[in-house]
Amino acid sequence: MQRNLWNSLKATALLWRWALPGMVVIGLVIAARLTGSLQSLELLTLDTFLRHRPTESKDDRIVLVGIDATAIQQTGYPIPERDLVDLLNRLQTYKPTVIGLHILQNQIAKLDNATLFATLKQRQNLIISETVLSTTDQIPLPPGFPANKIGLIDLILDGDNREDSHVRRTILGTFDPLNAEVYKLSLTIRLVEAYLSAQDKSLTLKNGLRDKEAMRFGSTELPRLKPSGAYAGVKTGSPQILLNFRQHHQPFRVLSSNEIRAGKVDPNWLRDRIVIVGITDPKIRPIIPTAAIAPTNSLDIQAHTVSQIISAVLDKRLLLTTWTEGWEYGWILGWGVLGVYIDRRTRGLIRTLFAAGIANLLLVGGSYALLLLQGLWLPVLPALIVLNLSVVLPAVYSYVYEHEKTLKTRLDERQRTIEQTFNTLHNGPLQTLASLLRQGRDNKLPQEQLFLTLENLNAEIRGVGEHLKQEALTQEESLHLRSGLKLDLKLPLHELLYEVYTNTLERSDFSQFATLKTSCYFEPLEKRPLTIDQKRDLCRFIEEALCNVGKHAEDATHLDVTGTQSQKWYCLRVFDNGKGIATAAPGEGTKHARKLAFRLGGKFKRETSSPQGTLCELAFPLTKLWFQ
Template sequence: MARNRWRSPKQLFSLTFLSFVPSAFVIALLLVARVGGALQQLELAAFDWMLRSRPAEPADSRITIIGINEADIVRIGSYPIPDQELAELLLTLQRYDPAAIGVDIFRDLAVPSGSDAGGESGTAALERVFLQHSNIVAIQTILPGSGGSIVPPPPFVPPEQVGFGDFVLDRDGSIRRSLLGSLDLQDQFQLSLAIQLANLYLSPQGKSLQNGEIDPQAMRFGDTEIPRFRPNTGAYVRADAGGEQALLNFRSGRQPFRQVSLADLTTGNVEADWFQDKIILIGMTAESAKDTVTSSAVNIDNPSLFYGVEAQAHAVSQIVSAVQDGRPLLQVWAGSWEFAWIIAWGVLGLLLGRWGRSPLRILAMVGLAGVVLVAICYGSLLGGWWIPFVPALAGLMLNGTGLAAAALYRQEQDLRMRLIERQAVIEQTFNSIHNGPLQTLASLLRQAAQSDDISPDFYAGLTGLNQELRGVYESVRKEVLTESDRLYLSLNQELDLKAPLHELLYDVYTNVLERQFSGFQSLKIKVVKFEPMDDRHLTVEQRRSLCRFLEEALCNVGKHAICPTRIQVACMQNNGMNQISVIDNGKVAASVSGTQEQVPVSLSKSGMGTQQAEALAKELSGTYQRSSRSPHGTACELLWHSQKSHRRVFK
């Protein structure tokens, strides 16, 4: 039964409203979850993944790390590194005329060596180096550590040569922000090691540290203003934004900076241009020193073995690279724009779910939209903009897949309703046949059984007709109540419509020719050809109709052809056309007067079989022909293009 696919405006409004309400609820729930911080860790994880997945950048040649590793500690013979060794290292580096040196090693207490007994002590030598060279920056902490204490700078270092090395940790223990400046416990504003080194490097170029122009509380070098971190920046919710902070745009790649060991420097296994006019960072890269931080945004095998001196190098590099190379600093949209972005993707999921008719189509479109969203967010991050990804993706997926599930449910309900309607039509039709023709047939059977003038063959024919009519009802009823991809030629033969078409048609041919029709009794020659056909674009219902077409054509031969001796059946593909043809050489039934041939009703232009065949040909964009053959016989042929996609049209 064809169903009207078009709905009234009132129905469309009702369906749209019913789908809009849950979609709007999903969007509102996502916005509340984001404002409440429920999505923060997921968004930060996605943020780390995108930063980690960026293409590798060239190593920043302006920065060189001198990492004191386990082999250096073994060679020196003590840890911490004595003041004398550190002083000699700084003097060696000064010969290369570096722009700035950052000592990421705490020196709040003197570390004497065995050679300090005579002559100048190592601590005095270290003090002299710091006082003579203003391009060296020592380190301190201003944030209380796990024990509540802070680490002061070396007592002999001038305040302008001190920078703190603290990083602000997120709830998961990772660093994603750089602390640029903050008040210490004495309410003195202090600058970070990264800011001090960047200022030493950029000041000779006329780009010294200043207050921002767009945001007076921000920091600026030349025309480059560092965006200030706020409590609700990006995915953060009520984060600690004390002091001057900025999102840390880690340099991508596994080797973002040149790194040499202390042994390389002392043995001369270095190049002069690695240090001249460069920023040099000295720090511990020995695991036993435990000077590590955690960050999942850097592309290393073990994020927990991210050395503190490397983190300082990233913090310096992002400032210098932004000023000199225009490398983007990370920024975020205003909160209102982020909310509009999340709502837009939720609405898009709703529209895709309403536009797509089938669940698979909806899922395909939602999946494609999800890929586009990933590409937009990833590309924006490459350009320095961190825009909401997780809530936008959740809104798209929840609304889109939710409507896909609803569409699947609607399809199942529609199928169920169609089955109920078909079953009702079948029951009504059979009741009409049962209360009319079948009752008449039963009366004729009783009269024939009591009459001596009725031949046994005629009585057997009436009995067979009674069983056939009742069998048709059971077959059709069984076909409706079971899977829609089954065809029942009889109560005992079931065909799987998903099988290759030529195999289905051969099974139909075999079944029909086993029926006790008079036209089949005289057959002597059967010429059949069943070859593979192009059935890729055929629907299950079209396959069913093709099987019924062949069944009808063969039954016409068996019922109406008079004494045929030859039948020719071809189901094959020929010259880009699929073909089903049935040709016999029998005579057709004569008229009452016997003076002219009369075409059986089932084969006439007004017959039901012909009307169904012509409708099938039109649906397949093919042709149907029925013609008489000389001197006797009838040809019935259906042709359609093998590679054309067909779609049932509902009116």
């Protein structure tokens, strides 16, 4: 049960290791969007989509009457009230449904404020303009003019960057900053309300059904722009809508004030129409930057807003809308997960790029189609970022990881080769050399036997070299013992240990082995599979421990070697009743035993027993560790 749990955790960790770069990308993009860092780029994406829509028909229900630079030169500026009233009276003769005067009071040269527009023949269908968003220097309105015949014309610019701003949204109404109890509607809403009620008495302005703070005409609800990632931190408390500009090189009929005065117009152009009168001289009314269409003036902005609302109500033309933030971030997360999936499931650069390319086409094409078919503006750019980076970054991470893994594997293999070579030399030729030196110091070795021993040592070293060379060339899975015996490491561990035990006790350089009473038992290891390297290391451990007995266990009479398993551990013990090893710094054999214990997740000890004797013990768990 515990082993299955560790394996499950290990598999989960490996999966998250591959998904981690993609999850980090998703988190960073969402964080950037929440702070508004992607706002300019998202708005640029919307502009691009709107610019590349199919051409629409001209909206003949709206006529713009511009007081251009020529007219301004003739009349002067501010515009004399008499000339303006004359223009409005002439327009009334063509029986338009409603006239919107997109001219502020300070742009009119009044003889007497009390008599402003007093000479108008008809003003029931006239709506004049004001600005309210600026609380300083508000322009007084003509006294006696009905409140429902006044509309605000304030514009809101999106600060794309420090040097550039564009109009993409329009305000429909707001509370008066100077009088919070007074609610003011925009000129566009006033014009739309007048026109639609003339078409159908039921099409009056009401509150929304889905959104109580939205505006509605009949069943058409104007979707309010709400704070989101594309408009993070932007105050949209007053009802605002995104501008859905009419895609046409000349979307509305434009007449000059001089043409009206000269009577050079077709009466049918103006009858039952919405007429908006305004100054078009760029010196007075500066050009308004818009990224979705060519730069225009504020008069055109009002016309586009009116057109999109009446077209939505009467023609079912789409209004631009967005998802709620929850759906938007779910959308971004989904594309990021798809990027991780593509990187995980595809193999090879070409396949990965092909799959990512298809996903990009679906994302951009689907988002563009939804804008055309449903008016839905989706967060395309954040989704593109997470999709592509979720494919690229894991690939880079995988390359770096695999490179480091390969390098580490090579270093580990080199280290293992060095350790195996050392163990082979340490437990064979070096042990012989140590015995030879010891006997030489005691003058117990005749010259003839010395030369014979050196010849054997030379042959042994060459044999070790040939074995290591052959093992490297053939990838042979065997253990080379001093006698030239090769053990197949595929054999069960207890058989290998017994062969090592027997071979080591037959060594002639440790003469006291012949006088020891020995006992040996190795219990089969059943619960934990071992690798070839682990088996080799355990065999070398037993060989090293027995060689230490041969070198250091003076006056020893008994040797006990066992390998036993309990419920959770397997324990290798080598015990002799000799005088023991003098206290000293740990040798290379002890260091390798400790490394082996660490790799197996076990423990090692070598200690002196009472009253005498030495115990060398290595124990390791029967359950394979999850990190191995």
